[in-house]
Amino acid sequence: MRRIAIQSLLHDRGKFLAALAGVAFAASLLLVQMGLYAGFLSMASGIIERTGGDLWVMPRGIEVIDNSEPMSGAARAAVSSHPCVRRVRAMVYTFVSMRKPRGTPDAVTVVGFEPGGDPIVPSTFHRGLPQDLHAPLRAAVDHLDLHKLQIEGDPIGASLEVAGQTVHIAATTEGMRSFTLVPFLFTEIQNARRLLHLADDRASYWVVDLKDRRCVDDVVRHVRRHADLDAVSTEAFIESTENHWVKGSGAGSALAFTAILGLVVGVVIVGQTLYAVTREHMRELATLKALGASDGEIVGFVAWQASLLAVLGGGIGLAQSLIIQASIAQAGLVVLFTAPVVALGLGAVCFMCFVASLWSVRAVLQLEAAEVFK
């Protein structure tokens, strides 16, 4: 039945190409929307993920990394007193005003990190090295934010006025941009404190590495004994930050709506084509039924066609999505194709073709073998 089905589908090239275009369009729409969603999630929580640690300590009431407040060094001492704590890293993360080279006022997110840490924050450099940030008031920005920051020509050595002080760009990063579109300004912790006029023992977050991950709950309870402190596991902090920005902002719903729309369009186009091809072959299918083909074999006629469209259309859709990904990366939009995103997207394409085939399956199951004589 496979050969009958596939050759019958390929025989009418116009219908086949229309259906293939429909599946490919739906697949690329789905994949890009899902990739954008994954990209938004990654942007929203990227700093937490790259900084790592087993848990994060913060002032009570903070649920999102962007809503930070400075804490005193006493908090570090409180955390460090737990025997399971291996290391506590200071992190500054806060919005500050800045002035661009042409004088335009704007804001940046200062991300202050402890040098020489593992993992290195920021983790991916486009130009320069982590040690280029050792000098006073040296910073790194993402190379895709240079235009927004009005930095033209060679960015290395360019200067920005941040919180009233001149900061020099010593390196550029890649793929480290904020969901809020406020550019990150990566700088070592002492520079960040200097920019923000913070005392040497203060930080927005204390990132805690444990000797044994099984202590997470115990250390969280230990921190929460302090009335003004809170602690959450890194995974929980990632989740609450992603929920706040992507789901809470409605961006997730908008992307999901577009993806569902793509699915519906795909179902209609593929369904229409499969049904038309099936209707055209009803007499031949009835003949096979009269000759003793089982319902399963007759359903195979539709199933093979739907499978072919899913595989070819999904493949073309994936290729198109990769092209779209590369094109819109220039505009700073992150489309993230992780293995689960691709698997889920292609699974949705298969589901779409399955749903689209149901009308035809119903038609062939209702087919009476006696129709051969009509």
Added chain:
Amino acid sequence: MTAEALVRATDVTRSYGVGALAVPVLHGVSLEIRAGELSLLMGPSGSGKTTLLSILAGLLRPTTGAVELCGVPISSLPDSAAARVRRANLGFVFQTYNLFPALTALDNVAEVLTLQGHSLREARAMALRSLAHVGLADRTHHRPGELSGGQKQRVAIARALASDPRLVLGDEITAALDSATGMAVMEILRGLVGPRRGVLIVTHDHRMERFADRIIEMEDGLITADRPGGHA
């Protein structure tokens, strides 16, 4: 010695619709089609020929009565079992050929054989023999759109013949063909008749009578005559 009965219908009735709206089409038909015969089922439109043919083939169930196909009570079998009996014993030829337009003549015949469990290689070898038997050895790679009406009908006969069925059923198989081609097709069908095989054809065309061993005439859902044909 009496030839083996390939199909036996006993007091078959068939109505379409239910209750007061039921329209009776067959009124107690009893009939036996034997191996070694080419039988024609003739009668005016609406006489019940096609309904009877469908019931004899196990494609429709009689409202009452029983049908045995090659000794199997096909009218009382579930659909899947009836399909297996048809697969093993029947070949069909239709007025409109019912060939897949995308497949070559060879594959139109071979694919049916693969549905019967033959490998593609084996099916193609059998299909080739069958097409050669109907004189189409040089048209095996042509698609139906590239064949004449007579050639298409011969492909359909090759398909019906390929699995060596006990009974070949045909419905108005020459209606779409010119006279000479129709006669040629009937010659081929005549050649299919053998000690183990019979042919039953529904037709309006009285010119076909000379090929038949037996003529069964129907009118208003009843068999009105059962007489020898021109070949008897």
